Amino acid sequence: MSLLSSSLHGFAAAFSLLVSAPMVAAAAEKAPVPAAAPQPSPVEVLKQIDARMSFQSDYRGTVRLRELRKDGTEHLMELEVYRRDSSRDLLIYVTKPRHLAGGGYLRIGRNLWEYEASTGQWQRTTQRGNIVNTVSCEEDFDRSQLAENYDVKDEGVEVVNGTSFRKLHLTVKSGRLVSFEQLRLWVDPSFNIVKRIGYAPSGRVLRSDVIRSYQAIKDPLAAKVVYPYKEVLEVEESTGSQFTVRYDDVVLGALSPNMFTKTWLEGRVR
Amino acid sequence: MALVSFAFHGVLARPRSWVVGLLAAGSAALLTLGVALVGGISDGTRRSLIESGTGDLQLYNATSTGTPVVVQDSGGAPELQPIPDFANVEARVRAVDGVREVVPLEVGGAWVFRGNYLDEKLSSVRAVAREPASPAREARLALLGADLERTLRDVVRDDGRRAEAFAFLKEDEAREDRLALEAVAEPAFWERFRAEPLETLEYLENRVARQVGEGASIDVEFLASDLALFPRAFPRFELVSGSLPPPGQRGLMLGQGLYEQHFKLPVAALLDTLHRERSRGATFAQDESLRTVAERCLVELPDLLARLDAERSQAVAQALGTLLGHPGEVEPLLREFLTLDDANFDARYQQFQDVLAPHLPLYRVRPGDTLVLMSPNGSLGVTGVPVRVWGTFRFKGLGGDLSRVNSLGLLDLVTARFLANRRTQAEDEEVRKDVEALGLAQPMAPTDLALQPAAIIEAPEPGGEGPPGAAPPVFARHEAFPEHFTPEAMRGGGVLQAALVLEPGADAGAVAERIDALAKETGAPLATVDWSEAGGLLAGVVGITQVVLLALAALMSLFVVMVSGSTLLLLARERVGEVGTLRAVGMQRREVFAVLLCEGLLLGVLGAGLGVGLGVALLRLVAGQGLPVRDESLQVFMGGNVLMPQLSATAGVVVVAVVGAVVVAASLVPAWRGSAVLPIEAMRKRED
Numbered sequence: 001m002s003l004l005s006s007s008l009h010g011f012a013a014a015f016s017l018l019v020s021a022p023m024v025a026a027a028a029e030k031a032p033v034p035a036a037a038p039q040p041s042p043v044e045v046l047k048q049i050d051a052r053m054s055f056q057s058d059y060r061g062t063v064r065l066r067e068l069r070k071d072g073t074e075h076l077m078e079l080e081v082y083r084r085d086s087s088r089d090l091l092i093y094v095t096k097p098r099h100l101a102g103g104g105y106l107r108i109g110r111n112l113w114e115y116e117a118s119t120g121q122w123q124r125t126t127q128r129g130n131i132v133n134t135v136s137c138e139e140d141f142d143r144s145q146l147a148e149n150y151d152v153k154d155e156g157v158e159v160v161n162g163t164s165f166r167k168l169h170l171t172v173k174s175g176r177l178v179s180f181e182q183l184r185l186w187v188d189p190s191f192n193i194v195k196r197i198g199y200a201p202s203g204r205v206l207r208s209d210v211i212r213s214y215q216a217i218k219d220p221l222a223a224k225v226v227y228p229y230k231e232v233l234e235v236e237e238s239t240g241s242q243f244t245v246r247y248d249d250v251v252l253g254a255l256s257p258n259m260f261t262k263t264w265l266e267g268r269v270r
Numbered sequence: 271m272a273l274v275s276f277a278f279h280g281v282l283a284r285p286r287s288w289v290v291g292l293l294a295a296g297s298a299a300l301l302t303l304g305v306a307l308v309g310g311i312s313d314g315t316r317r318s319l320i321e322s323g324t325g326d327l328q329l330y331n332a333t334s335t336g337t338p339v340v341v342q343d344s345g346g347a348p349e350l351q352p353i354p355d356f357a358n359v360e361a362r363v364r365a366v367d368g369v370r371e372v373v374p375l376e377v378g379g380a381w382v383f384r385g386n387y388l389d390e391k392l393s394s395v396r397a398v399a400r401e402p403a404s405p406a407r408e409a410r411l412a413l414l415g416a417d418l419e420r421t422l423r424d425v426v427r428d429d430g431r432r433a434e435a436f437a438f439l440k441e442d443e444a445r446e447d448r449l450a451l452e453a454v455a456e457p458a459f460w461e462r463f464r465a466e467p468l469e470t471l472e473y474l475e476n477r478v479a480r481q482v483g484e485g486a487s488i489d490v491e492f493l494a495s496d497l498a499l500f501p502r503a504f505p506r507f508e509l510v511s512g513s514l515p516p517p518g519q520r521g522l523m524l525g526q527g528l529y530e531q532h533f534k535l536p537v538a539a540l541l542d543t544l545h546r547e548r549s550r551g552a553t554f555a556q557d558e559s560l561r562t563v564a565e566r567c568l569v570e571l572p573d574l575l576a577r578l579d580a581e582r583s584q585a586v587a588q589a590l591g592t593l594l595g596h597p598g599e600v601e602p603l604l605r606e607f608l609t610l611d612d613a614n615f616d617a618r619y620q621q622f623q624d625v626l627a628p629h630l631p632l633y634r635v636r637p638g639d640t641l642v643l644m645s646p647n648g649s650l651g652v653t654g655v656p657v658r659v660w661g662t663f664r665f666k667g668l669g670g671d672l673s674r675v676n677s678l679g680l681l682d683l684v685t686a687r688f689l690a691n692r693r694t695q696a697e698d699e700e701v702r703k704d705v706e707a708l709g710l711a712q713p714m715a716p717t718d719l720a721l722q723p724a725a726i727i728e729a730p731e732p733g734g735e736g737p738p739g740a741a742p743p744v745f746a747r748h749e750a751f752p753e754h755f756t757p758e759a760m761r762g763g764g765v766l767q768a769a770l771v772l773e774p775g776a777d778a779g780a781v782a783e784r785i786d787a788l789a790k791e792t793g794a795p796l797a798t799v800d801w802s803e804a805g806g807l808l809a810g811v812v813g814i815t816q817v818v819l820l821a822l823a824a825l826m827s828l829f830v831v832m833v834s835g836s837t838l839l840l841l842a843r844e845r846v847g848e849v850g851t852l853r854a855v856g857m858q859r860r861e862v863f864a865v866l867l868c869e870g871l872l873l874g875v876l877g878a879g880l881g882v883g884l885g886v887a888l889l890r891l892v893a894g895q896g897l898p899v900r901d902e903s904l905q906v907f908m909g910g911n912v913l914m915p916q917l918s919a920t921a922g923v924v925v926v927a928v929v930g931a932v933v934v935a936a937s938l939v940p941a942w943r944g945s946a947v948l949p950i951e952a953m954r955k956r957e958d
Contacts, residue, residue, distance in 0.1 A: 074701050076708075096704065122393065123485070163721075214725070215726070216729060230725075242715055270744055
């Protein structure tokens with residue numbers, strides 16, 4: 001149990017992105033918006049990002065997260081992620097490191113469960129708070145809800161090497177539970193988030209992410225191409241640790257109806 | 271000598287000056303008592319800490335950024351580097367003159383998560399439901415199912431709880447929860463349970479269990495050590511229940527305080543609290559907090575009822591029927607029994623312990639059960655390590671269940687290493703190999719994350735609508751955290767600190783110097799701190815008492831200076847004629863000054879000596895057998911339940927010297943002014 005949930009934080013952000021992020025318009029990538037074209041409003045940008053991150057098919061992928069700490073030590077975690085947005089179900093199954101393998105994390109309905117493979121124990125937590133003692137929040141694993149969760153302010157455009165990046169400052173709406181009370185996003189002309197900084201309520205930087213690449217995948221149910229993350233570099237400010245999060249073997253397609261159950265996860269451990 | 275004689279006669283001739291002596295005596299007596307009490311606290315705290323884990327010295331890696339503590343403060347465990355080649359270091363240090371034991375240690379914190387009572391009940395049903403089919407499994411499942419049905423009937427009936435559970439929900443969520451409860455109340459649901467237990471359990475776990483409340487986390491601050499060596503090295507250790515883990519087996523011992531406070535049935539723990547408070551004189555009639563605790567007993571009733579299977583429930587109902595004088599259902603009987611007031615509490619408490627407790631599952635965890643300890647794993651979240659509870663312990667004479675030292679856990683070093691995520695070399699190599707194989711071995715990126723367009727990578731076509739990806743791997747349960755370990759694994763996994771227990775009479779400072787010499791000789795990065803540093807906050811209390819004593823002494827000195835000074839000044843004015851005569855017969859001013867100062871010295875020293883004697887007599891009279899310490903939370907500072915004041919001869923001499931010096935200081939101005947009288951002035955004054 002702990003694994004999953006545990007692992008989650010670092011991944012958390014990466015995950016949130018990951019799990020939710022699909023579809024950044026590839027076409028736009030290939031054909032940047034002309035500088036003179038009217039810019040969409042900041043809210044419209046968020047809606048575009050959210051819309052692209054929603055897919056209708058079930059999701060399966062392998063997440064590999066490598067942490068490099070300042071002292072040079074390395075950690076690796078590998079997770080199988082299964083997600084069904086239509087019912088908001090989520091299952092994460094740890095396959096590495098060895099001592100955590102077989103554990104997992106299951107969100108079903110309004111329950112969050114963590115599974116400890118070595119003892120077969122389940123721990124139930126709630127959706128209303130953080131995942132037990134980590135900074136990971138359920139929203140980290142949910143579909144992108146930027147427009148629903150945040151108020152947004154335009155901070156202009158930054159041009160780097162001829163590419164214009166839209167800069168937005170997001171502040172959480174009252175009553176919304178999120179990992180970062182403030183966010184700053186840099187969005188490319190194709191509505192890809194290319195950089196993201198998460199702040200504490202005080203304004204202190206908590207984490208900086210650079211989205212290095214996306215992957216274009218066809219969503220069979222929606223019959224369109226979506227763009228989940230492929231590789232994200234995440235820098236945690238307090239520790240200086242850097243995470244490389246890679247989303248491999250992503251497949252969109254129907255999962256077994258019995259996938260999101262305790263019995264399925266328990267069945268992974270002999 | 272003549273001066274002293276003059277002074278002596280001067281003092282004798284002026285009884286009013288004795289006020290100064292009496293003041294000095296009083297101050298000295300108070301200081302003597304204070305010094306003795308502080309000495310007793312210092313010695314008591316020292317013994318408590320040395321005998322319960324700090325040892326006389328703590329050995330650690332000198333290259334660490336922190337220093338070892340055994341009692342953590344709010345900052346958590348210090349950052350320590352493992353002692354290199356600890357097995358070798360241990361052998362060498364053990365050979366150092368004066369060292370009796372070298373006890374490897376680690377301090378840390380973890381927590382245990384506990385679900386609500388329905389979570390726990392469903393979990394045990396699930397465990398049985400997952401067993402291979404057999405007549406025994408079917409029989410147990412039938413029993414557990416009947417028990418579960420009864421518990422859930424109570425949940426459905428509990429309108430108050432339901433209202434509370436629905437209060438924060440959105441309308442659709444509340445409706446969903448109501449429907450779930452209604453479904454559970456139908457006989458058809460339990461028919462389905464018998465046919466498809468796992469499927470119906472998922473329903474109960476996901477739709478019903480959360481409605482009876484949240485779970486909770488219990489913090490477990492622990493000392494990790496060689497569990498065979500620890501009890502031998504620290505005489506305060508006392509096994510209360512269960513046994514120590516066999517050598518080579520991982521395990522957790524719970525401090526009795528931790529066990530009583532956090533693992534006991536909530537109703538029983540609340541009754542203990544009421545009993546404790548009433549023993550201190552609190553009453554239901556006058557103390558609202560007591561009434562609140564009593565009300566909580568009733569709030570916790572569903573939890574208690576849910577933990578009673580049919581057999582226990584029947585036994586409890588029968589016992590309550592006898593106690594209350596009428597038969598009935600277990601729930602109303604318990605409610606009546608737990609409706610407490612000043613008139614019935616003592617009898618009810620005793621009846622609970624004697625009659626009801628044997629029928630109740632009094633503790634949620636028992637020796638032999640497994641707990642999952644969880645600890646932070648850096649940015650990767652949390653690591654959960656299962657460990658078997660072998661028993662409970664306490665440190666003798668260091669307070670009862672409310673004492674902090676008895677609220678610790680005692681853990682083996684291997685489990686502590688798992689919790690701290692300190693990997694072995696083989697594990698490090700495995701990670702490195704995996705990272706390289708996956709192409710993730712990149713150096714640290716620059717901190718200024720420059721903007722650059724994200725790349726778009728075309729993912730391969732999934733190949734139709736089929737089930738995505740390869741089948742997930744299956745793991746063997748035993749691979750996670752092995753329950754057994756070798757002696758090499760225990761000491762070879764990176765020991766962070768070690769307590770050194772010295773031979774009786776050995777000087778800790780001298781041993782520390784020998785270890786420094788050993789470190790120089792071998793090149794090993796070894797350093798030590800003594801108990802007062804390793805004792806952290808608890809040892810800090812000694813310093814606080816010393817500061818308080820010093821502050822009081824300073825205030826008292828100020829008082830003595832002011833009162834003595836004004837008294838002596840008054841006396842000096844009355845002695846103008848006498849001083850003038852002395853000056854007229856040839857005595858120099860400095861000699862007069864010396865006589866007057868000498869009078870102050872005599873008054874101070876004699877008074878202080880008298881005061882110290884008085885203080886010692888009082889100590890013998892009042893605290894000859896020690897002062898009983900009833901407050902359990904203070905016992906760790908007193909070295910047990912009796913405080914033995916400590917007063918050395920040196921301390922007595924210091925008190926006399928300090929008080930004498932203060933009085934002499936107070937005499938300076940009066941002596942100076944008194945000696946300034948000219949003979950002619952004295953004679954004029956006498957003529958007037």
